[in-house]
Amino acid sequence: MADDFEFADKVPPSFDSVGNASKGFNPGLIVLLLVGGLMLIFLVGNFVLYTYAQKTLPPRRKKPVSKKKMKKERLKQGVSAPGE
Structure with missing residues (x-):
């Protein structure tokens, strides 16, 4: 029965x-x-x-500090805020 096959003696190319x-x-x-x-x-x-961006782009602007924050910082340093 094995002799009936046509490709029994050949090896697949893969x-x-x-x-x-x-x-x-x-x-x-x-x-x-x-x-x-x-x-x-x-x-x-x-x-x-x-x-390239570091060389060509302008430096970023800092955010403006709010008046409330400046007042707190001055009080921390011991300088009285103006108007008080």
């Missing part, structure tokens, strides 16, 4: 070169290199944009 690793690329390695490369490009791009 199992033909199991020991030969130089035949093709490992798909896991391709994915790893692709993801690693994209992450590297992303990080380097962010660094370049950050340094």
